[in-house]
Amino acid sequence: MSTPETPSAPSCSQLFWVFTRIALTSFGGGLSGWLLREFVQNRKWMTQEEFLNGLSISQALPGVNVKNMAVWIGYRLLGWRGAIIGFVGIIVPPAIVIVLLEAVFSSLSGYPLTHVALTGAAAAAVGLSLSMGITAARAVPRNAIPMIIMAGTFVAVAILHWPLFWVVLVAGFVSVAYAYVKGRVDE
Amino acid sequence: MSETPHTSLLLGLLAVFAPLSLVTIGGGQSAIADINRQVVDVHQWMSQSQFVDAFAISRMAPGPGSLLVTLIGWQVAGFWGAIVSTLAIFGPTTFLIYAVAHMWSRNGGARWKRALETGLRPVAAGMILAATYVLLQAIDGGWFARAVAFASTATLLFTKVNPLLLIGAGVAIFVGLHAMSLV
Numbered sequence: 001m002s003t004p005e006t007p008s009a010p011s012c013s014q015l016f017w018v019f020t021r022i023a024l025t026s027f028g029g030g031l032s033g034w035l036l037r038e039f040v041q042n043r044k045w046m047t048q049e050e051f052l053n054g055l056s057i058s059q060a061l062p063g064v065n066v067k068n069m070a071v072w073i074g075y076r077l078l079g080w081r082g083a084i085i086g087f088v089g090i091i092v093p094p095a096i097v098i099v100l101l102e103a104v105f106s107s108l109s110g111y112p113l114t115h116v117a118l119t120g121a122a123a124a125a126v127g128l129s130l131s132m133g134i135t136a137a138r139a140v141p142r143n144a145i146p147m148i149i150m151a152g153t154f155v156a157v158a159i160l161h162w163p164l165f166w167v168v169l170v171a172g173f174v175s176v177a178y179a180y181v182k183g184r185v186d187e
Numbered sequence: 188m189s190e191t192p193h194t195s196l197l198l199g200l201l202a203v204f205a206p207l208s209l210v211t212i213g214g215g216q217s218a219i220a221d222i223n224r225q226v227v228d229v230h231q232w233m234s235q236s237q238f239v240d241a242f243a244i245s246r247m248a249p250g251p252g253s254l255l256v257t258l259i260g261w262q263v264a265g266f267w268g269a270i271v272s273t274l275a276i277f278g279p280t281t282f283l284i285y286a287v288a289h290m291w292s293r294n295g296g297a298r299w300k301r302a303l304e305t306g307l308r309p310v311a312a313g314m315i316l317a318a319t320y321v322l323l324q325a326i327d328g329g330w331f332a333r334a335v336a337f338a339s340t341a342t343l344l345f346t347k348v349n350p351l352l353l354i355g356a357g358v359a360i361f362v363g364l365h366a367m368s369l370v
Binding site for chain 1: 206207208209210211212215216218219220221224236239240241242243244245246247248249250251252253254257258261262269273277279280281283284285287288289291298299300301302303304305306307308309310311312313314315316317318319320321322323326327328331332333335336337338339340342343344350353354356357358359360361362364365370
């Protein structure tokens, strides 16, 4: 490993524009790849190791990964101001876009074709959701307990319609406790 | 913006989305099944077909998919509904990641972090699959919609196509089917 270059800190407005641009040009995922390219490779504001630490924490914690990542990066670069900039930059501009998009569709809602088009879009988007589910399921360890937890979560939410909050609280606790104990045995 | 929605409605949005914020593990996608249930069945803020339309719009828009919640807030209670819903779904986890980022400089915390990662994986997978199942049930268009969904899944798993392109293809297919009076 070569010694990492000392990253230079960005200014508040630089940071805000990078987050905004990434938020507005990203569609349907793949955002962490963008963030890596902008912050580590192009601008060298942080080291790759620091970035990957943030990424794994952002994925492990609840919350939208990219928003977690933006807050993490912002905090590492500019402290609490950076965290606020990360949050606002990644959420507010696309929030405005989505409301404008909705206005366009509702002004067209008199035409039956609008609902047909949205149904087609939703069908393709459900396919996106299923492919993510399959990818996530593949990453689950091939052991009885994690498999039972995955199936149990599915049945509780999809079939039994139990409240997600309590399902995740219980399933998450059992599953993390199991992983922790198993990690200790494996060592 | 001109109308002032009832405070109780805003509190209702807050009460639904803030707890969900803390259980969106592996991205906002995982909470969609429960958002659907709460918004359509429990509170009856919108119809099932309005919900599916909003879901479709949220997938076409840039940024995090959880902006679906912003859109729901907007439709249910206007400007303040959008603000309250956005803060409710994104806010609590922001404090969480902030606190962890702050503590991170002090200790590396390898073991608990690994347990958290592998432990939450099955729960996240179960939730995303549940969301997919619920949406497949909710969508109009019957087997045509399911066929488009499965074709889109296969394309995404085996190619590196841009998801937005697939959504465009879904629109084109359904407009075509409509022209042939099939949907």
